[in-house]
Amino acid sequence: MGLYSALARPLLFRFQPETAHRFGEYALRASPLWSALRPMLSTSDKRLETTVAGIKFPNPVGVAAGLDKDCRFLPGLLDIGFGFATGGTVTRDARPGNARPRVIREPGQRALLNALGFLGEGLDAAESRLRKLSDEQRKRIMVSISGTEVDDIAECHRRLQPLVAALEVNVSSPNTAGLRTFHQPDNLGRLVTALVEQQDRPLCVKLPPWRSDEERNEMMPMARASLEAGADGLVIANTRPTEDDRLAVGRGGLSGAPLFEDTLRMVADARQELGSEFALIACGGIGAADHVWRLLEAGASAIQLYTAFIYEGPGLPGRVNRDLVKRMESAGLNSLPSGGG
Numbered sequence: 001m002g003l004y005s006a007l008a009r010p011l012l013f014r015f016q017p018e019t020a021h022r023f024g025e026y027a028l029r030a031s032p033l034w035s036a037l038r039p040m041l042s043t044s045d046k047r048l049e050t051t052v053a054g055i056k057f058p059n060p061v062g063v064a065a066g067l068d069k070d071c072r073f074l075p076g077l078l079d080i081g082f083g084f085a086t087g088g089t090v091t092r093d094a095r096p097g098n099a100r101p102r103v104i105r106e107p108g109q110r111a112l113l114n115a116l117g118f119l120g121e122g123l124d125a126a127e128s129r130l131r132k133l134s135d136e137q138r139k140r141i142m143v144s145i146s147g148t149e150v151d152d153i154a155e156c157h158r159r160l161q162p163l164v165a166a167l168e169v170n171v172s173s174p175n176t177a178g179l180r181t182f183h184q185p186d187n188l189g190r191l192v193t194a195l196v197e198q199q200d201r202p203l204c205v206k207l208p209p210w211r212s213d214e215e216r217n218e219m220m221p222m223a224r225a226s227l228e229a230g231a232d233g234l235v236i237a238n239t240r241p242t243e244d245d246r247l248a249v250g251r252g253g254l255s256g257a258p259l260f261e262d263t264l265r266m267v268a269d270a271r272q273e274l275g276s277e278f279a280l281i282a283c284g285g286i287g288a289a290d291h292v293w294r295l296l297e298a299g300a301s302a303i304q305l306y307t308a309f310i311y312e313g314p315g316l317p318g319r320v321n322r323d324l325v326k327r328m329e330s331a332g333l334n335s336l337p338s339g340g341g
């Protein structure tokens, strides 16, 4: 058992999830510490290099949106060995989020339930923090943007794109009233077109998950509308909408281990249905090299994770990457399975 599982996690889990998150954030902001630990924690092996929408990342294991909503500790996340990190979701204006309780841990399932809503300090704060990153760091940063109005999202896109490698537009948070307007393919197409017109960085659209045929019939047209309007890729997917009375608003999004099989199924489905020409970032329930490997084989270009990091701590990205290298060696391969895009 590692230091995190034996000591840090039991201590952090004595606090409310949002308080524990703040402690974790302070720790990850201690940049010199993580730079010094970088050789121990991260793995630099050329065989792990991964290209997503034309951008080269040192490995396929990325941080999902929401972990660093206000772009405060992205360099720390890169130093501990993630190949790339996604800041945000950033909205134009600061937002307080939903009423509490709004995050619940489900340790038995290695899962979280959250109904944070778009909680954050807004565009000005994110922009000024991203400005402080070095060029080297920026090459490995994505930023997630959203809002309920095309103009607001376009402003986030215009101001943040010079500061990052790629952007992701989130139209899939289950916790934000007003976002469903972009579940209409025409509206989503108009949004993506507006962003593509001012685009000089790759743009991905983060979709909601689908389980039933009815949901699939809603999400596939969203995926198609995004790609036809010029998006470079898709992030599949966001949390699973779930009703739960322990949350003040009565419903939220489930994340973590219970999502993995759905993620695998959706990635294979999307690749089969939509072709191999777009970047596909898999997200949901990923926490081990075997997950990453199977997703790459199923058609993912790279992966993002959040909840497994809360349960496994800062050793996770290095461990996953080292295990990917071992897997390549035992399969006699010099590169990772190629998912396309």
Ligand SMILES: Cc1cc2nc3c(=O)[nH]c(=O)nc-3n(C[C@H](O)[C@H](O)[C@H](O)COP(=O)(O)O)c2cc1C
Binding pocket: 064, 065, 066, 067, 069, 088, 089, 103, 112, 114, 116, 144, 170, 173, 206, 237, 238, 239, 254, 255, 256, 257, 259, 283, 284, 285, 286, 304, 305, 306, 307, 308
């Ligand atoms: C507390 C919390 C906050 C999140 N906030 C965001 C967010 O701001 N934007 C977004 O696109 N996804 C957000 N997500 C969803 C994650 O990016 C990811 O899609 C989801 O958690 C599934 O991945 P995981 O199982 O690895 O956590 C959030 C997830 C959690 C648990």
